[in-house]
Amino acid sequence: MFQRILLPTDGSEASSIAAEAAVSLADQFDAELHVIHVLEHDETSTDNVDSPTRYGEEAVQAAVELATSSGVEATRAVIEKRKSIHQEILTYTDEHSIDCIVMGTRGRSGLNRLLLGSVAEQTLRESPVPVMTVHEETVIDPDIGSILVPTDGSECAHTAVDHAGELARSVDATLHVIYVVETGQVINGNRVRKLREALEEIGEKALDLALDQVQSSTYLPTETSIVNGPPYIEIVRYAEEHDVDCIVMGTHGRKGIRRFLLGSVTERVIRRADVPVISVK
Incomplete structure (x- = not known):
């Protein structure tokens, strides 16, 4: 690779x-x-x-x-x-x-x-x-055994998932794919519940798309999850809780939508994650 x-x-x-x-x-x-x-x-x-x-x-x-x-x-x-x-x-x-x-x-x-x-x-x-x-506090694992890639179903996310899948296959690693529902976008109430459900449904479709993408050739051990919260915080937290060795992220997301694949969030993940971050576009 x-x-x-x-x-x-x-x-x-x-x-x-x-x-x-x-x-x-x-x-x-x-x-x-x-x-x-x-x-x-x-x-x-x-x-x-x-x-x-x-x-x-x-x-x-x-x-x-x-x-x-x-x-x-x-x-x-x-x-x-x-x-x-x-x-x-x-x-x-x-x-x-x-x-x-x-x-x-x-x-x-x-x-x-x-x-x-x-x-x-x-x-x-x-x-x-x-x-x-x-950065100065990054922990380097000599053997990459698990890789995390966030997705939102965009073209940029598709590229990141493709790269993460190829990397995982190359080093025989487990791939983790997550979709983040940003709770800060909504307030309390019935309309909020419906909006959250709609966002989670979009997330399920994005994860299914990513799963089909990485499993299109040979089998690859893959775990998928939907998480709720500020995107950069949830990405870093997931990496810590699941002992991820490397994070792969796109540098741009869907136009007009403030998603975690935008540069500002990628930058925050880079600064806060204690594992290497690979950025692709």
Whole structure:
């Protein structure tokens, strides 16, 4: 499924966790690992031992050594920035046929680095390939045994379910598919009850569609569930309660409907989940 994985790094705690995730993923799929550091224009000096250039090289070296110790083949590169950092990441992705990017969501405090939210968000929005994100408190399981994918029946959710199903089959994992009914959209009363029932009926249809989708070829262990509450909270809670190792989410939902597949909710899940989140579109 993954043949070439890209790890942008700056040596921060978040990127160190990302390195663990990238190495584990590469090891599971016997994939090549590409480790890069993007230099700012003011980071090209190598006049002293504490220079940013040297720091970047050391960050890359640390990730490469981690890969080597796990028997993962790694390619390294320190790139001088000629355009925005996320564009450099995406250019490298295109030129080297990368099929997954793994990156942290925060970088070194006070520095405008690639692991800060703005660059991570831009990468997520524009990347043509799946992006796995982690943060400082993410727990990396070396073997993915269970995967969660939320759905709302939209085209974007269809893509996420397809990717999650393929991933689950590749690593022999159990797939969990959930639909979230957002209770905050309604108030008390009989009309509310009817609306909730209607939303749950839509959810059942969305889950049936997802189940048919992932079971269209060979059998895949799959669990489905409808949950009620704020979407990002329920997604994270479900992942915690069911010991999920990875969450797969779409970055857009149905137009005109404030659903959990919209960027704001995906972003909240990325920041709050204690497992890696793979975003697809």
